[in-house]
Amino acid sequence: MRILHTSDWHIGRTFHGSPTLDALRQVLAALVAQVREHGVDVVIVAGDVFDQATPAAECYTLLTGALHDIREAGARVVVTSGNHDSAARLGFQSTFLAQAGVHVATDPTALDVPITIDDEHGPVHFYGIPYLEPTIVRRLWPDTPLRSQADTMAHAMRLVGADRAVRGGRSVAIAHCFAADVEPTPGVEREIRQGTLDVVPLAAFDGPDYVALGHIHGRNTLSDRVRYAGAPLHYSFGEQSKPRGSWLVDLDAEGLAFVRWLDLPVPRRLVTISGSLDELLEGDQFADAVDAWVCAQYTDATPQPDPMRRLRARFPHCATVEHRPPHRDADERSGYAARVGGEERSDTDLVDAFLTHVRAGEGPTPAEAELVASIVREREGAETLA
Template identity: 75%
Template structure:
C-alpha cells in the first residue's frame, strides 16, 4: 500500500492580511498530482484541515474541490480534526462521504474503530485520532484521570492497541499533537505551551507500522515510522526556510517498507531583508526579491516615516515591516520629567523630547534648524499680538 501523509492545510488562514486560498489551491492541486503520478492508494490528512472552527463558504469549496481531485486521482482519503477545526462541522455527513472513499474521523469514541483498507497483502487498519482536549473529552471516560493531553492520548492509544491486537495485520495511527523532541515554530503553532502539559511522549505510539502526525508546521522525523509532514504552505516568516511537501509511505506485507519526501511548489517565496531603510529602498542586492513576500527589518536608529508605503513601491508583496535598530542605546536612567526640567529654552525642550522617544537620539542638525525657525516664528507672532 502506498500512502501520502500531509497535514495542517489551515484552509482560510490569512498571511499578514492577505488571503492564502489561491496559493493553497495551487499547492493542493500539486498534491493531487503527486497522488496521480505516484499511484497513491490512501491520502492521510492529520488534522487542522481548516484554520478556524467557523470557516467561510469559499473554504468549504476549496476542501470539496480538493477531496474530489484526490479521489479522481485514485486515492481514498482519511482525515482527522485538529485543534483549529470544529469536529462537528468537519464531521458533518461523514457517514455518507465515507461511501465515496472520504473517511472523516472527528469523534474521540471512534478512535479505536479503524478505517480498514485492503491491498494485495491483506488489511491495513488506519486509526484516525482527532485532537483530544482533555477538558472536552474527559467526561467520555469518567473513570480515567485525564488532566493532560499526554494522559488523554495515552488512554486512547491503549484502546487502539486493544483493538489492533484483536484484528491483527498492519496498522497506521494518525494523531494531531505536540510529540516529544520537536521544537514548535515561534508564533505559528499558537496553542503549544512550553512545559509538559501538551507534550506527548513517543512511547504512546508504539506498535504501529507508521504514525502520521500533525500540528507542527515543519517536516520532522521522530523515528523511522513516526513523522510530521508539516503544512503544505508557508504561513509565517518563521517558516520561510522549512521545506514544504508530503511523505510518501510504502507498506509491504511485513510493515513499513520505506518513506520518501515529495516537495511541493512554493507559489511565492518568503524572504526577510535587513538593512537601513535607504538600503532596502535602493540597494541592487535586493533586486531579486521584488516578487517575493517580504519581511523588511530596517536598522535605522530611529523610526522612519511611512516605511510600509515606501517599501511597497519597491516590493509589491511587502507584508511586514519591523524596526530593528542595529544598535540600541543604553538607558541613562533619567526620567522624562527630570530631562524636561533641566531644559532652559523651547529648542532644548523639543530636543529633550526627541531624545527621550528616539533611543537617546536628539534633533539632527537639519531638525534643529527647523525647530529654531518654528520657535522664532511663534515668538514673532506672539510679539505682534
C-alpha cells in the first residue's frame, strides 16, 4: 500500500494580511498530480485542515475540490481534526463521506476503531486520533488521570494498542500534537504547548508500522516510523528555510518498506533581507527579492520615516518591516531607566544617555549637544531668577 502523508493545510489562513487560498489551491493541485503519478492509495491529512473553527464559505469550496480531485486521482483519504479545526464542523456528514472514500476522524470515543483499507497483502488499519484537549476529553475517561497532552496521547495510544493486539495486521496511527525532540516554529505552533509540559514522548508511539503526525509546520523525522510532514505552504518567515512537501510511505506484507520525501512547489518564496534602508532600497544584492515575500530588517541607528511604503515601491510583496539597529552589548540592551539610574546625573547627561539608548549607541551630534546645553542653561537661569 502506498500512502501520502500530509498535514496542516490551514485553509483560510492569511500571510501577514494577504490571502493564501489561490497559492494553496496551486499547491494542492500539485499534490493531486503526485497522487496520480506515484499511484498513491491513501492520502492522510493529519489535522488542522482549516485555520479557524468557523471557516469562510470559500474554504469549504477549496477543500471539497481538493478531496474530489484526490479521489478522482485514485486515492482514498483519511482526515483527522487538529487544534485549529472545529471537530463538529469538520466531521459533519462524515458517515456519508466515508461512502465516497473520504474518512474523517473527529470523534475521540472512536479513536480505537480503525478505518480499514485492504490491499493485495490484506488489511491496513488506520487509527485516526483527533486533537485531544485534556480539559475537554478527560470526562470521557474519568478513571484515567489526563493532566496534559502527554497523558492524553499516551492513553489514546494504549487504546489503539489494545485494539491492534486483537485485530493484528498492519497499522498506521495519525495524531496532532507536539512530540519530543521537535522545536516549534516561532510564532506558529503555540496553542497546544506550555513550556515542556505537553511534549509527547516518542515511546508513546510504539507499535504501529507508521505514525503520521501533524501540528509542526516543518518536516521532521523522529524515527523511521514516526514523522511530521509539515504544512504545504510557508505561513511564517520562521518557516522560510524549511521545505514544503509530503512523505510517500510504502507498506509491504511485513509492514513499513520505505519512506521518501516528495517536494511541493513554493508559489512565492520567502526571503529576509537586512541592511540600511538606503541599501535595501538601492542595493543590487537585493534585486532577486523583488518577486518574493520579503521580511525587511533595516539597520539604521534610528527609526526611519514610512519604511513600509518606501520598501513596497521596490518590493511589492514586502510583508513585514523590522527595525534592527546594530548589535548592542548587554548594558545597551537594558532598559533606559536601568542604564541611567543608580548615580546622580546632570540633565545634559540624562539627555545624552537617552539619545545614546534609542540610537543604538550613537549619542547626540555636536549641534544637538549645543542645543540641549542652551536649553538647560535657559531653564537653570529661569529657576535662579524664580
